[in-house]
Amino acid sequence: MASTSNDNVPQHMNAPENASDELEPGACHDSILNPTDSFEEFASEMSSSLRETCLTTKSSTISEIQSEILETAEDPKLKAAKSSDDLQTKDGSMSASASNSNLIEENGDDTDDDKDYLQSPELVNKEKHVFILSTAGKPIYSRYGNEDKLAGLCGVIQALVSVIEEQNQDILRFINTKDCKAVFLVKGPLILVAVSKSNESETQLVLQLTYAFNQIVSLLTLTQLNRIFEQRRNYDLRRLLAGAERLIDHLLVFMEKDPAFLLGAVRCLPLPEKARENITNAITTTCHKIRDLVFAIMIAGNQLITLVRMKKYTLHPSDIHLLFNLIRSSESFKTAESWTPICLPKFDATGFLHGHVSYISEDCQACLLLLTVQRDAFTTLSQAKHTIAEKMRRANCLVAINNALNRNEELSTTKPLKHIGIPEIRHFMYKCKSTAQLFSSDPISLDRLQDYRLRHKEGGDIVDKKITKLSDIDYVRNYRKFCNQIHCVATPAKLIFRSSSQDTILSWVTNGFELYVTFDPLMEKDHAIKAVDRLLRWIKKEEERIFIMNAPTF
Amino acid sequence: MKVIEAKIVVLGSQGVGKTSLVVRYIGKMFSKHVSPTIGASFFTCNISVENARVKLQVWDTAGQERFRSMAPMYYRNANAALLVFDITSMQSFTAIKGWVKELQSNVPEAMVLSVVGNKSDLESLRAVPYNEATQYAATIGAAYCETSALHDQGIEKVFKNTAISLLQLSSSNLVSSLRSYDSTEEKIPTASTTNDRATHTAKVELPAWSIDSIAHGEPQKNMCC
Ligand SMILES: Nc1nc2c(ncn2[C@@H]2O[C@H](COP(=O)(O)OP(=O)(O)OP(=O)(O)O)[C@@H](O)[C@H]2O)c(=O)[nH]1
Numbered sequence: 001m002a003s004t005s006n007d008n009v010p011q012h013m014n015a016p017e018n019a020s021d022e023l024e025p026g027a028c029h030d031s032i033l034n035p036t037d038s039f040e041e042f043a044s045e046m047s048s049s050l051r052e053t054c055l056t057t058k059s060s061t062i063s064e065i066q067s068e069i070l071e072t073a074e075d076p077k078l079k080a081a082k083s084s085d086d087l088q089t090k091d092g093s094m095s096a097s098a099s100n101s102n103l104i105e106e107n108g109d110d111t112d113d114d115k116d117y118l119q120s121p122e123l124v125n126k127e128k129h130v131f132i133l134s135t136a137g138k139p140i141y142s143r144y145g146n147e148d149k150l151a152g153l154c155g156v157i158q159a160l161v162s163v164i165e166e167q168n169q170d171i172l173r174f175i176n177t178k179d180c181k182a183v184f185l186v187k188g189p190l191i192l193v194a195v196s197k198s199n200e201s202e203t204q205l206v207l208q209l210t211y212a213f214n215q216i217v218s219l220l221t222l223t224q225l226n227r228i229f230e231q232r233r234n235y236d237l238r239r240l241l242a243g244a245e246r247l248i249d250h251l252l253v254f255m256e257k258d259p260a261f262l263l264g265a266v267r268c269l270p271l272p273e274k275a276r277e278n279i280t281n282a283i284t285t286t287c288h289k290i291r292d293l294v295f296a297i298m299i300a301g302n303q304l305i306t307l308v309r310m311k312k313y314t315l316h317p318s319d320i321h322l323l324f325n326l327i328r329s330s331e332s333f334k335t336a337e338s339w340t341p342i343c344l345p346k347f348d349a350t351g352f353l354h355g356h357v358s359y360i361s362e363d364c365q366a367c368l369l370l371l372t373v374q375r376d377a378f379t380t381l382s383q384a385k386h387t388i389a390e391k392m393r394r395a396n397c398l399v400a401i402n403n404a405l406n407r408n409e410e411l412s413t414t415k416p417l418k419h420i421g422i423p424e425i426r427h428f429m430y431k432c433k434s435t436a437q438l439f440s441s442d443p444i445s446l447d448r449l450q451d452y453r454l455r456h457k458e459g460g461d462i463v464d465k466k467i468t469k470l471s472d473i474d475y476v477r478n479y480r481k482f483c484n485q486i487h488c489v490a491t492p493a494k495l496i497f498r499s500s501s502q503d504t505i506l507s508w509v510t511n512g513f514e515l516y517v518t519f520d521p522l523m524e525k526d527h528a529i530k531a532v533d534r535l536l537r538w539i540k541k542e543e544e545r546i547f548i549m550n551a552p553t554f
Numbered sequence: 555m556k557v558i559e560a561k562i563v564v565l566g567s568q569g570v571g572k573t574s575l576v577v578r579y580i581g582k583m584f585s586k587h588v589s590p591t592i593g594a595s596f597f598t599c600n601i602s603v604e605n606a607r608v609k610l611q612v613w614d615t616a617g618q619e620r621f622r623s624m625a626p627m628y629y630r631n632a633n634a635a636l637l638v639f640d641i642t643s644m645q646s647f648t649a650i651k652g653w654v655k656e657l658q659s660n661v662p663e664a665m666v667l668s669v670v671g672n673k674s675d676l677e678s679l680r681a682v683p684y685n686e687a688t689q690y691a692a693t694i695g696a697a698y699c700e701t702s703a704l705h706d707q708g709i710e711k712v713f714k715n716t717a718i719s720l721l722q723l724s725s726s727n728l729v730s731s732l733r734s735y736d737s738t739e740e741k742i743p744t745a746s747t748t749n750d751r752a753t754h755t756a757k758v759e760l761p762a763w764s765i766d767s768i769a770h771g772e773p774q775k776n777m778c779c
């Protein structure tokens with residue numbers, strides 16, 4: 001993380017006039033999200049010793065909430081109902097299903113085929129591979145190709161990892177070759193590997209692998225994952241992940257294109273202050289008496305609309321990203337109200353919350369998640385949802401959401417660059433650190449994401465074609481290097497200014513925010529700094545629309 | 555008019571067409587692009603039979619293995635179950651037997667069971683003989699129907715038969731979780747979700763589940779749906 005000294009920063013940038021005594025844009029006293037530095041995670045990952053790679057599950061937040069509710073429950077009947085609501089029952093049957101799985105044993109005969117397969121068009125010339133296997137060397141997931149045919153490769157990876165572990169008492173972290181990086185992450189019973197030719201740093205790759213691991217935890221819980229492999233080291237986890245591969249596929253694409261992951265921040269749907277307030281009120285007034293409800297989260301198009309929480313509990317941006325990914329990847333939520341277990345690894349990796357998931361209405365693509373610790377709450381939550389939707393409709397919130405989603409030209413936040421009126425700025429992204437929220441000038445439209453996804457699904461091949469018009473994705477690609485320098489643990493930079501014949505990029509980190517701006521080529525530094533000043537003032541002016549500035553509770 | 559409210563759970567392996575069946579019946583359409591169910595989806599529908607109305611709460615569960623252990627949450631208090639398999643997959647038929655065992659040991663009250671062989675349009679790929687499925691269904695006291703969500707065949711009948719059996723079950727007064735009332739006495743809740751039956755009402759102790767206590771499907775002259 002960056003140091004707090006501001007030596008390199010020009011004086012007038014520290015304190016833009018008129019804003020000196022104010023908080024940085026987007027900051028507020030209470031945050032719904034845990035302010036984080038995604039790079040902290042990397043640091044802790046890297047400092048873990050060999051012993052710690054075996055994950056222990058710490059105390060459960062979910063049971064903490066459950067017992068708290070119990071203590072305050074006067075109704076003895078309620079108590080009885082709750083105490084039977086532990087995770088034991090399902091865990092019991094899970095272990096049963098794990099043990100009677102029919103295990104297909106591979107034999108070594110097919111290694112020759114394997115070698116050929118590694119040269120097949122399905123696998124060569126990809127920008128980035130991700131492989132997940134068990135510590136016993138069984139393939140679990142491959143981004144490209146068929147992991148069944150990768151048993152040989154997985155065996156090699158497993159051997160590499162375990163040789164270094166056993167013979168050298170060390171952990172294999174990176175292998176660098178001329179044009180390619182391989183990054184290894186051993187987490188509990190899983191080994192995750194990224195092999196990349198992209199410009200992503202080792203840090204960024206480890207973060208992505210951590211996300212992939214958390215995605216799996218989110219589907220199974222850490223408790224279940226550990227237990228399965230304790231019981232059967234050779235277990236074929238694909239059985240339990242059947243149908244969920246697409247969640248990992250989507251997550252990998254999502255991480256490559258969305259700066260939210262790079263910055264460890266959440267994007268909010270820009271909304272008029274009043275509209276957001278009405279939505280939040282619709283939720284709080286409806287739900288304040290539902291005692292087991294932990295979070296009510298409304299999202300649309302990978303953006304947060306509002307989050308109402310149980311007192312004392314906040315969410316980590318990475319858990320929100322996993323929820324975004326779940327909603328984006330699961331068309332079935334559009335068909336009907338759903339009731340599903342969801343584990344949020346940062347909140348509590350050991351257990352499931354129960355989620356009521358539904359879209360607000362046919363004519364509004366906002367999705368409401370009501371997360372509770374009570375597994376019998378469906379009917380209550382279903383009623384609550386209908387009440388919330390009704391209140392929102394009456395307060396014209398649906399129109400406001402649709403306007404924002406359809407990127408109505410009349411909104412200042414739709415085309416911020418036009419609105420700010422600094423023609424030299426081509427693109428920017430801003431993160432408010434204390435609230436872990438993000439705003440960028442050109443959020444990826446869903447169509448464009450679709451193109452990108454198709455491109456990657458149907459190949460993910462490296463193409464040398466020159467890009468004519470840069471998209472958000474390409475800008476973010478360019479920022480990666482700067483982001484990495486700014487977060488470099490050994491020698492963090494505060495301000496980087498690089499001017500070239502293609503563009504000029506300025507990255508600036510303070511205690512309160514991170515800012516990345518792309519200007520026209522060959523910008524003068526002074527000129528750029530003045531522009532940034534104006535930009536920050538615009539963000540400050542619009543902060544109530546583009547950020548969630550409070551942290552409502554039930 | 556007599557109104558009964560019942561909960562029905564749809565069980566079966568991944569991809570056998572559970573959602574397609576339910577959406578075909580309730581939404582009157584078929585989409586090639588239904589996506590895998592996550593957890594379980596909730597639908598409601600009304601069926602009129604023999605001068606009575608059956609209000610069904612349908613729980614369409616996910617077949618993915620990772621949700622297997624969640625199933626009790628969805629079939630608890632259910633009055634009926636559709637056990638769906640894909641006639642082109644023997645494995646999916648075998649899975650039904652596992653579900654039946656599980657229901658038998660976990661659901662104390664009588665239940666209307668129907669075994670449904672879906673994708674009957676794929677006759678050329680059939681892997682489960684019609685007779686085998688019929689015989690199995692008979693051993694558990696269930697009706698057997700074959701359906702095609704694609705061609706909208708047999709589905710209407712599955713739901714109708716279930717409704718009729720539920721009606722019989724409710725008049726037997728054996729089942730406390732099956733709510734019935736007369737619509738002239740009590741106003742029918744309009745919104746599907748405003749009814750509170752699914753919440754934990756105290757249960758009357760009843761003899762353990764046994765084959766005898768299952769309501770049998772409407773005796774069928776013509777077993778081909
Ligand atoms: N030919 C044929 N295909 C069908 C039929 N019913 C469903 N399908 C197809 O089978 C696939 C799976 O259908 P779903 O309805 O999603 O299956 P499901 O049982 O709900 O699956 P899960 O939710 O994952 O448990 C889809 O591609 C459907 O189009 C049918 O009657 N005939």
Ligand SMILES: [Mg+2]
Binds near residue numbers: 574589
């Ligand atoms: Mg389904």
